[in-house]
Amino acid sequence: MTPTTPPASARAARYAADGIVQVEGLLDPSEVDAVRTAFMEQVVRDREALAADDGLAADDVLSRYPRLMQPHRRPGLEVGSIARRLMTDPRLLDVVTELIGPAYGAQSMFCYKAPSARGQALHQDNYFLLAHPETCLAAWIAVDDCDAANGALAVVPGSHRMEVVCPETADAEQSFTSGLVRPPAGLDVVQTVMRAGDVLFFHGNTVHGSLPNTTRDRFRRSLIFHYVPRSSVEISQWYLPLVAPDGTDVTVAEATGGGPCGDGWAGSAH
Numbered sequence: 001m002t003p004t005t006p007p008a009s010a011r012a013a014r015y016a017a018d019g020i021v022q023v024e025g026l027l028d029p030s031e032v033d034a035v036r037t038a039f040m041e042q043v044v045r046d047r048e049a050l051a052a053d054d055g056l057a058a059d060d061v062l063s064r065y066p067r068l069m070q071p072h073r074r075p076g077l078e079v080g081s082i083a084r085r086l087m088t089d090p091r092l093l094d095v096v097t098e099l100i101g102p103a104y105g106a107q108s109m110f111c112y113k114a115p116s117a118r119g120q121a122l123h124q125d126n127y128f129l130l131a132h133p134e135t136c137l138a139a140w141i142a143v144d145d146c147d148a149a150n151g152a153l154a155v156v157p158g159s160h161r162m163e164v165v166c167p168e169t170a171d172a173e174q175s176f177t178s179g180l181v182r183p184p185a186g187l188d189v190v191q192t193v194m195r196a197g198d199v200l201f202f203h204g205n206t207v208h209g210s211l212p213n214t215t216r217d218r219f220r221r222s223l224i225f226h227y228v229p230r231s232s233v234e235i236s237q238w239y240l241p242l243v244a245p246d247g248t249d250v251t252v253a254e255a256t257g258g259g260p261c262g263d264g265w266a267g268s269a270h
Contacts, residue, residue, distance in 0.1 A: 008098075015099045019160025019203035026091055027141065027197040035082060035223055036143050039068065039110050042079045050074065054176060062176055065112035072108040072243065083108040087225050088245050092139050095201060096227050100137050103227040104250055105243035106235060107270065113220040119151050119210040121170035121180040122189070126204030128270035130236040130255035131228045135164075135204035142194040143221035150220040151213040153192045153200060156183040160203035166261040174212060183207050226270070 005024045006014045015021045027035075042050070043065055050068040057063065072087050074080035086092065087105040096103045106129060113119075126135040146152035167179030183189060184207075192200060202208060204226075213220055228235060228242065234253040235242070241249035 011095065012098050015201070015203070018157035019206040020155050020157055021095070021099065021201045022192070022194070022198060023095060023201065024195065024198045026095075026199045027086075029197060032143055032196045035086075035141075036221060038078045038082055039112075039143075039221065039223075042068065042077065043112065049077070050079070056176065060176075061114050061117050065114045065117070067112075068110040070108055071110060072105070079110070083110075083223070083225075084243070084247065086141075086223070087243060088247055092199070092225065093245055095199070096137060096139065099201060100134065100227070100229050102230045102245075103137070104230055104232070105225060106131070106136060106228050106239040107224075107226040109224045109270065111220075111222045111224065113151050113210075113213050113222070115150075115213050115215050115217060115219070117151070117213045118176045119174060119212045120177050121167075121175035122154070122156070122183065122207050122209035123167060123177065123179055123181050124164050124205050124207055125226060125270055127164050127167070127179070127181075127259065128236065129204060129226060129228070129239055130234070130259050131204065131232050132234050132255060134229045134232060135160075137204060137227045138200075138202050139225045139227065140200040140202070141223045141225075142196050142198045142200075143223055144219050145195050146220045146222075147193045148191050148211070149213075150215045150218040151210045152194060152220060153208055153210050154189050155192060155200075155202060156187050156189055156207040158187050159183055159207040160205045162205060162207075164205055164260050166259075175209070181207050 051066040170180035
């Protein structure tokens with residue numbers, strides 16, 4: 001079973017029930033090609049400019065193809081202008097608004113997931129963003145066709161109703177991140193299958209993750225945005241300033257406290 005695209009009139013109801021909505025073909029092939037080309041050129045030319053600090057070994061394929069964080073803040077780079085433009089694209093924002101109301105952009109991120117790369121253990125996004133009083137919403141854009149073999153997302157429909165929890169320790173052979181959130185009892189992990197240009201929208205409390213890319217020749221690239229309702233009053237400082245639909249920056253208060261892991265918790269980029 002995989003999430004299916006509901007008609008536009010049913011998207012909000014699907015999101016309320018499952019915390020997940022898949023929209024097929026939101027970006028056309030030429031746009032996806034441009035995204036893929038720009039980010040591949042960036043990682044070859046200068047991967048350190050935007051690379052996440054994931055503490056990876058030099059021989060880890062994820063060091064060669066690291067997550068690129070917050071490219072929308074670098075408009076002088078081609079990948080930056082692409083990310084900022086798509087973050088505020090009406091096609092994305094229209095769906096975001098249907099699901100959570102008027103919103104601001106909070107994060108952009110590009111993942112390469114080259115062949116043999118580890119996955120990311122099941123987790124919840126708002127553990128990192130600490131958006132309040134509502135949670136964040138992810139828009140996960142498939143830049144390649146993806147399925148279980150090359151490490152497509154797995155999601156837990158209905159888990160958006162659970163609170164954000166402090167993670168357990170993940171299996172380091174399977175996940176490049178250390179946290180693991182187990183699905184609530186009675187809810188199943190569902191494997192997604194997506195085509196390039198499809199977008200998966202999901203609630204910030206929804207449990208999701210991915211297994212390693214076991215293929216020899218297929219990347220699983222993705223461009224991800226996170227949004228928060230305009231009613232948000234605070235968010236983790238890493239995600240400030242927020243971005244309004246017209247592209248201008250917006251500031252709210254920095255989140256205080258340690259989140260679900262207590263005051264000793266040190267938040268970092270998702």
